[in-house]
Amino acid sequence: MKVLNRYSALPAMDGDGVNINRIADFDKLRFDPYLMMDEIKSDNEQDFIGGFPPHPHRGIETFTYIRTGGFEHRDQMGNVKPIRAGDVQWMSTGSGVVHSEMPLADAKKGLHGFQIWLNMPAKHKMRPPIYQDTSKQANPCIDNEHGAKLVALAGSWGFNHDPHEISSSIQGLAGHGAIADLTLAEYGHGTLNLAEYQTVCAYVYQGELNYVDAQGLRETARAGQFLVLDPHDVSHFQTESTGAGLLLLAGKPINEEIVYMGPFVMNSQAEIEQAVLDYQQGLFEQIF
Template identity: 35%
Template sequence: MDSPRKILKVFKSKPVIEGAGVLLKRAFGFSQLPLFDPFLLLDDFRSSNPEEYLKGFPWHPHRGIETITYVLDGYVEHADSMGNRGIISDGGVQWMTAGSGIIHEEMPFGNERGEVAGFQLWANLPASEKMSPPRYRDVKSSEIPVLHMDNGVEIRIICGRHGETSGPVTGIAIDPEYLDISLPPGVSYTCAVPGGRKAFAYIIAGKGVFCHQEKPFGFDAEGVSYFDFETSPLLENETLVLFSDGDSLTITTEEDPIRILLISGNPLNEPVAWHGPIVMNTREELRQAFEEFRNGTFVKKIG
């Protein structure tokens, strides 16, 4: 670890309405292409108001991507055209590879206090796998390994490898690493992130300093970072940090703890044609996908 990553850009998540009327926060999406390649979108659907989420995401198609849903509190009920059904909750993950085409619904509902908390990440598929058979993986919280470091740092490994420990999701084309990292106050932790991978962190609680960044941050009207000596270098909840290349990054806390999602993957460097829930490589492939959805041939037979 002799090439530390630096902060490339910082973003504040923004409110958007999706599905049948779900109010959520978008950390990044279409307008940031191709900054996060191979990742396409990250949504934060934490809420204590059922009116903001109960309408959910009724039946809709996907092709050419993977959707990764991580639920910390409350529940998300899933059903799809492959016959899969299940409920994600309490630290569980749904990793769905849409491939050649899947139609599904995702319906969130709250805990006994009416609260729901989760995140959905979209990862692109390479051109060679966009028409592969769809797959669905339901990962229980108990299947996710948790590392407890001597300085109080806790790391949940959803996908990828940290040290000698691997997460439960394997066989993904972009070789992603998805970590849920918590730091107590007053510690510094350096995390290995192999060079050549796109890497970002999304803060889901607390405050911290990244990459020994000493120059404070402000945000412009579009929510993108700029340097401003009148603000603090501490970054907080609902902030996303995109890193430059390197093979490690450092997170430091002061008086507050911090919890982040640290995600990295190998860039595809391929053209992106994206409309709604479908992401292909050309406009013609998009046109064909929507035509198949209209005429009932979108979902392919397996085997």
Template identity: 40%
Template sequence: MSTVRTLRHVIPSIATADGAGVKLRRSIGSQRGLYVDPFLMLDEFYSDNPDDYIAGFPPHPHRGFETVTYMLDGHMQHQDHLGNTGDLGPGSVQWMTAARGIIHSEMPQQTEGRMRGFQLWLNLPSTEKMKPASYRDIPASEVPAVPLASGAEVRVIAGTLQADGRSVDGPISPASAPLTTAPLYFDVRLPAGVSFTHALPPQLGGFAYVYEGEATIAGKPLPNRAAGVLDGGDEVRIDAGPNGARFLLLAARPISEPVVQYGPFVMNTREEIEQAIQDYQSGAFARAA
């Protein structure tokens, strides 16, 4: 018999800015230590005003984790010191494993209109933090959009969707990218009054983030633009409110290691952070391949 996960607590998003002044809302990671292992941060950027996003995210370093950028509207371009270039348009995903070090930028390719999407930070275990960096540009056409009999639709970015007797892999799945954290990343659209139920193995930690409408988890309300951290169990059920709901469902295997963060560097010890700063300042990041 399945045990349905309850809502442990809610993390409201707060308004902040990052990069060269891009306005966004941050839930996971909005306060130091406010993580959902292995998820370190979730940012939502959403504006029709170019003044809120036009300055973008000029070149900056990362070490020790992965960044996942998922676009809903607008056009940004990724470039990094390894020579990768990626065009991020509606529905596309950038999956970047910073690992031992990468310097990249994400800059708007528009001067008007809506820019909307998410950036997720996913931690790496200590055994993978100093591996070579890598990058994958995933166009919208490679992200399955799966209609369900209930009227729901699920975009499968990572992991495997099991619904209506089908099994659908996302572009980041155990078969294509055997990541230690085994992440699951769904974008779910629910019409009013419809529910979404999915198996979620008890060894995975996870949360849901509602970005349109409202929803409930095991009868408890999850407000708009807030992250709902899931308690233990082996199944999750999310019910849409009277105006429907769109939400991200994220889950992964916890790493259960110390997290020491200094800006764009996430390691296990202060000494490793000091080394990361030294390596960046000395130009070692730029020379890494």
């Protein structure tokens, strides 16, 4: 596994005072088609109890994955869904979505989850929104004999040299996006061939990941670090006594310049101004 770059998530706040750790790049687009990844992880409800009251989006896809606790999602399309531990939710917002995400009252064990933003190609930014979740079905998973477990959250995945491939019910993400949760037991390891993608990233959310860098030096990535990998190198993930949990993001760059302002990501300043005007004039509708 060749690591091209390593970044550390930075503390931030969003919604109604929700504390998060964030990786984002809206300027250089080094993670294209991915724009941002937020991690919420706390046992203290004061860090997330305010949730995310109604707010709009245009021109992006949001992908939410919950590991502990949960949110209730509401949007102007009429979707009212509890998103609980193990669930995935995908919104291709297109021309406009207004939604809210508020903590579930019966989630008593803290909250751990992720929200990922993907850019949309210009030709799709004004299409009708799409909503899908996995609240009524389990995400498919596969184990190898070396203590590695792979859960397909979006797209299709499999271990190298294993003829079995698993496919999530969530397909069609922008930029051919594919997302998975890889957990490694103590001294666990697993190999994935990701050469079909041009963008491959791994976020360490627990434990430590061991690798050798491009100079042949032994390195360790710890929880809260985001790795950009060489997709042309067969990716071998391994850990030692700590074990590890990784969120894997793969895709193909859209390669389009963007302009963004808050929840809107478009391709020109004029399109941003139109998005703001449309929202102010009520064209995004309201949550039911």
